[in-house]
Amino acid sequence: MTDERDARTVDFLFEMGLLKRYKRTGWVIAGVASPESIADHSHRTAITAAVIASMEGADPQRSAFLSLFHDTQESRVSDIPHIGKRYLKSALNEEVTADQTAGMPVALAEVIGSAVGEYEAKESAEAVCAKDADKLECLMQAVEYQEQGTDTRAWIETSMASLKTAAAKRLADAALEASSLRWMHQARESKPEL
Amino acid sequence: MTDERDARTVDFLFEMGLLKRYKRTGWVIAGVASPESIADHSHRTAITAAVIASMEGADPQRSAFLSLFHDTQESRVSDIPHIGKRYLKSALNEEVTADQTAGMPVALAEVIGSAVGEYEAKESAEAVCAKDADKLECLMQAVEYQEQGTDTRAWIETSMASLKTAAAKRLADAALEASSLRWMHQARESKPEL
Amino acid sequence: MTDERDARTVDFLFEMGLLKRYKRTGWVIAGVASPESIADHSHRTAITAAVIASMEGADPQRSAFLSLFHDTQESRVSDIPHIGKRYLKSALNEEVTADQTAGMPVALAEVIGSAVGEYEAKESAEAVCAKDADKLECLMQAVEYQEQGTDTRAWIETSMASLKTAAAKRLADAALEASSLRWMHQARESKPEL
Amino acid sequence: MTDERDARTVDFLFEMGLLKRYKRTGWVIAGVASPESIADHSHRTAITAAVIASMEGADPQRSAFLSLFHDTQESRVSDIPHIGKRYLKSALNEEVTADQTAGMPVALAEVIGSAVGEYEAKESAEAVCAKDADKLECLMQAVEYQEQGTDTRAWIETSMASLKTAAAKRLADAALEASSLRWMHQARESKPEL
């Protein structure tokens, strides 16, 4: 028979799976035909957080860890569009996470809850880098959708304006000068086929 | 003008974006109509690694960090199906990562390279948990696709058989006894509407 | 130069277009691969309302008209999942509609606003039939997704339990005994090719 | 046991569900990646008909009702592309509707049949407004797909040229001067977050 805490832990992991099926609402509004999921966004955000934190002299691993969970509440509240915030009042993310992790092993719930708490407080260097990673990731995705035909200028501007760290600002500038496939063209030129 | 290291760093982040567009090949073969992306899989895998590591007394944050990068080489080599491994000989993942991070700030390239190296060595407790997370995540996704109509029994069996840690085995058993939406039904019953 | 009221009217119609791109959240949760849009649902709901109203001796045209607008607020508040109602407090639909129709010709705003008001009041026979149409439509869609491989029994039961009119209950019973393609098989048998 | 008329009525509603799955052929030809369904189009067309009728002094509710059914025959004949009309000769829509509603309660079949008959006759003010709504809706959708990267100029021109009423022509002009997301940008500026 399944241990009750194992059951709650597995339930939590199944709940996280919904983030693969929920598409990012902003891109649906923008008219992107096959928009990324919340999980898609969260994965690159976590990598981006490690990058920014490293460049800012903060802890890359911690910043990535905060980012992993930064949108996990959306399995319950969904990805509310900005316009919706004029009509909806939401519970705090910390409260949602507490419900999501109830019944799990205490140490595990604490690992997750403290990451969410630190992110929402927006005070530690790692949280600031993680928040910037959220915005920089959005900006880079907007650049990619722009290349693929959709007008995403409003998203690029809003993301750019919200960046806080010097590293994120420099990378945003670099992203706007790049093409999203430059890495591939360079790699093909610099390395021969096997 | 963009600093050369910033350019390479942004190129790396754009390259990571391809993991959102690449679908997991196994699910295409299984006949899933809208399969998850590599990024989708990697996001829940990182969370699952933190869970298993916590239950096993390893470092959740480190294990999650290893998982974040465990499939990042697939932006270059793609997600080769198992049957393909009879016909294709691949470079080492460490070599691919070295190419991907060339030209980035040294400290940052080292953060990423050492994570990939540790994962591939499969020796540290965190690497073992991260590897189990990869398989448990696949098993849970197979359960979800099974509920949605596709026959994924072969995937469930293969994943189950490859688990190493006691925690992952217990969670796998629990997952096979659960429904992927049990968390939601419980949450709706235990909490009133606002 | 565009008349200000024409501009607002066109803005309203563009806003309605978003209902084509927003997928019904419940089906995303259920795991349907390509779920219907809010507009998809609203179209058959309006036809269903006309059917139920006719069977109940109410005005089919009025009931269909109420149904046309019954989810139009979701362009602003999105389709909040049931579980989300534990965490989100929403403005009244009448208030959303008032914002959506602001600046449009007064007579036109009144035509729409009064339809929304009547629907939300749930008192007129036509509103009751329109509300039942919303639920019967959901039940029939659940039957179709069930046939296509997804487990939607929870949706069938919830929809069935909320029906109020005798006509909707009889049609729900009939739907559960039918196959969604029976109409086609019958049509092919009863009529020769040209 | 299901009453025969209930069975036929439910069959009709299931048949209407196919309009959600049939994509509008014109947009497939244009190369739109995820084209709207016939039901998607019909929903906004019905709302657009109410708008035009109100502006033209006709009955908004009647015009919307005609629009609801204007493409319902396509569950049987599919959405034949324009080029196909050089090679296919089709039965009258009134005949298709008569087959679709055969066996349903007589009053109900008459409600639907008379709406289709009035629409096809193209004589009443409400039918003229509904026909213009069909074309204006297509024009607005073309504007949206244009913004999303697909060249739809041929569709905009053809739709514009076929409009009959002054209201529809004014709205079409206004649509060509607008952006499809202007409503959202205005709403975000004019109203604070909760």
Place this chain on the structure above:
Amino acid sequence: MTDERDARTVDFLFEMGLLKRYKRTGWVIAGVASPESIADHSHRTAITAAVIASMEGADPQRSAFLSLFHDTQESRVSDIPHIGKRYLKSALNEEVTADQTAGMPVALAEVIGSAVGEYEAKESAEAVCAKDADKLECLMQAVEYQEQGTDTRAWIETSMASLKTAAAKRLADAALEASSLRWMHQARESKPEL
């Protein structure tokens, strides 16, 4: 300046490209979430025709060639569902092909026209095998969609009943006893990884 015949030839090839975007209508009706295209079907049909012809002692290459073009008229007339044939009268496929190839080099138009003519005449052994390939391919696709959760029994039965050659009948029997991924499981067992 482009030669007029080259222009017509390129136009023909662009027209053929529409067969990639047109989904097979039968599968849309069956409720398949991401149905195959006409081109998808035609590719395996051509291979299947070569197989059947070889087993029947006919010319595999000729039979495959006939199959390549057997649905090419659908870029103009679309893939009319069976139920539609009660309401639509279509031009002959030979006439459509004649229009499609008008203005192309005479020898080329003749190569295509004679293939279509032979297929439609249903007399040569190669045409009979190509026709059976069309049906066997449909049956095998139905088996695959059945495995993926959609009820396609009606398609399996209809396809089976229309087969003419002994080879196609034997292969259909074999297909119903197989799983669509048996080839992969066998290949993985019989061959080691590199």
Place this chain on the structure above:
Amino acid sequence: MTDERDARTVDFLFEMGLLKRYKRTGWVIAGVASPESIADHSHRTAITAAVIASMEGADPQRSAFLSLFHDTQESRVSDIPHIGKRYLKSALNEEVTADQTAGMPVALAEVIGSAVGEYEAKESAEAVCAKDADKLECLMQAVEYQEQGTDTRAWIETSMASLKTAAAKRLADAALEASSLRWMHQARESKPEL
């Protein structure tokens, strides 16, 4: 009981079905929202090969037949992206085909194997035309995706540069001067509706 050779033959045809589900990797990289399948590409390639061969005085039927099988190995090795060829060493296509056709009737395996062998040798006129068809088809698809909003200039240039025959080069020039829907606009003007 199924004959062993029939079983292997059916397995081969099921294996070919995977080419419908595998999307062309290059277009995924380019950011196309709903990319064509390998089967989609192969179907038009075969028709294109017949066209080029006819213009070059080679055998259209043989060239189309070679093209039908030119990517059939990808059911086992998948569609490796160009960048992947820096990291993966692949078995010969002839070896893959030999495995795929093992156990099938000898005459049939020989028909397929010799077609693959001739194509890979790149010596016969028909093989040269088939190879050019592969590239011209890619160029035309790139033109279509360009019209639909995605930047595919790199694909157009690479395809153009690899063409060998005079016919393919002329058609490529003609394709770049055309619009992919010109055929439809011309057909609609030159022929009245029925």
